[in-house]
Amino acid sequence: MAAEEKKKEESESESASSDGPRPWQSYHTVYTNAKAGMEGVDKEKVQRVVYEMSKGSKYFENEERKEAFIRQKIERMRARSAELTAAELAHYQTVADKRMLELEATRDFSKVWLHVDMDAFYAAVETLSDPSLKGKPMAVGGMSMISTANYEARRYGVRAAMPGFIARKLCPELILVPVDFKKYTYYSGLTRKVFQRYDPHFIAGSLDEAYLDITEVSKERGVSGGEVAEELRNTVFGETGLTCSAGVAANRLLAKVCSDINKPNGQFVLPNERLAVMTFISSLPIRKIGGIGKVTERILTDVFGISTCEEMLQKGGYLCALFSHSSADFFLSVGLGLGATDPPQMRLRKSISNERTFQATDNEALLYQKIDELAEMLSSDMQKEGLHGRTLTLKLKTSSFEVRTRALTLQNYISSRDDIYKYASKLLKAELPVSLRLIGLRVSQFKEDKVGAPSDPTQKTLLSFMSADASGNFNKGQSSLGSETSSTLFMNDLGVDISVETDETIESESENPLDRNDASDPTRNCTWIEFAGKTEGMHEHINGSTMDKADACTKESDPKSRQLEKSNRMGPDSFLPHTSEMSSCLNQEDNNHYRLQGETSSRHEEQILWMNDYKCSLCGIELPSSFVEERQEHADFHLAERLQKEESGMDSRTVIAGKRSAQTQTGSGKKHKKRKSLPSDGHLPINVFFGKINQKP
DNA sequence: GGGCCATGT
DNA sequence: TAGCACATGGCCC
Incomplete structure (x- = not known):
């Protein structure tokens, strides 16, 4: 459904004729968005109906409150933008120009990516199992919410994420079919079997979407990407009876956009040439891009007048001035038509949650009962995946739709129903009395070692890996990557790349001209051992949900933070991966996140510093630099010690598998914190130096 | 660490 | 008749 569910026509309503007030025009809602199959829809009528059904x-x-908030935000950004001095603008323009060049240099036409998107997937599956639905307007979902609508229904303006009662108003004869995930999972499995033949490492975006690297197939068989797509779609249809659409392009971002163009049951091929890409992107509405949603689009349009991707480049200076690095980078990349071409980074789940909407109530017994039910479900989900977390978040939606979250971080890891219930109740209690229509529970900050997992082999592997790490030799190993928990990504073996990348990471730090500013890096002369672990720095647009916040504006309204922002741009954190401790002083955390640069990652480090060249900064033990082996062992000792008791520290699975380390997202928040406080010796007048440990061949 | 936001299905 | 979800990642303070 992915690409089908978004698109919007709000601006169109603005240009409607002016006979009489049309209050619905200001009711911006996602439901009035157009999407594939909605071309002939009377959008104004839809908007009016939605408005009439909703108002009051x-x-x-x-x-309306949310809308007002966005408006404020836009105002603030406009003001900030107007405030920019000529000098500042000039500065940011050079920043943008430089960055565009750097991004351009990453352009890669060596791959052919195919994005497949099933057409109205749930609805199509339901029609397969009940052919009498064929040709009739139908939607999967209920009166309160629709998951997807078939194309007949879309002609009436019915679309996913629209409440069923509004859909019925738009299309009285609409047939509503209840959701049946089992069915969709089954058919999804069939499609994946087909995908597998073309790319064994294909990336499953969701049940109905996938990315395939068809470079090899295409090459081996001497056929074009378009031909592969054609064949694949035929095969999928033959084996499932379902139609799909496809996009072929040099990177995943573009492929996804392309698959939407000739939907349903069509495909679009964007040639692997710069000119084709730039032409394509130049007129492309920004909202087509995965990761640019309703809010971001409004901001870009209303503040900067950006509505096409090309305009991102024209307004690059403003974007760099007003957005965080990661956001600006992303926008510029979009303007250049760049996207990920490498196998995706492995992502580990960071949180697990559930929530339920019910009839609003302030009956406390009832509320506790809901908590109990959620705790039960969540606990069972966690056990299935062997997860144990120490942060519990309670989400509440009041009867007036106000959303609140309340979180609690524990000393210990929990996963049992009782524990979850106990702490969730505690959180709820503090909110009472309250009338709620939704309660949600979320657990995060996972423990890396799953319960029952033998710890010994783990530690061993860890240590051997760490040693290799410290000496610069990565275990390019073959260790098992552990269980793939999320169904969203299929893993790729990146073994070799990682070690290369690591070296590059280190190098690039010193090579980056932007890094030169920092004269006071406390670790500059330190011997250090890195406790592996890198976070994935790139936000993949695989399965959505990774848009960087575009509201960096709020914090930039005062000169101080502007200054800060500036130093960030100039400082050691700029653009390239870093290992500098200093960075954390200046850091907005998102400096650690880079889009579309493929391998860029930042490291988390826990370092042992050999103070004055002989004294361990962690325990004070004295070991001259000539005791290379001993030092190594000592470092290992600290590592092991730390890993054992530091529940939350590193993702041990990460460390175990060398090839996995760079692909893994670990709990970055915590480690950033740690990193900040880490060089306890940073402020000591120590004579530290680069010792032999990390120079070992 | 906590709260909240954005995205996408 | 009235009625508008759920899951996850990430940013900012």
């Missing part, structure tokens, strides 16, 4: 409701009032 608490939901509506809440939407």
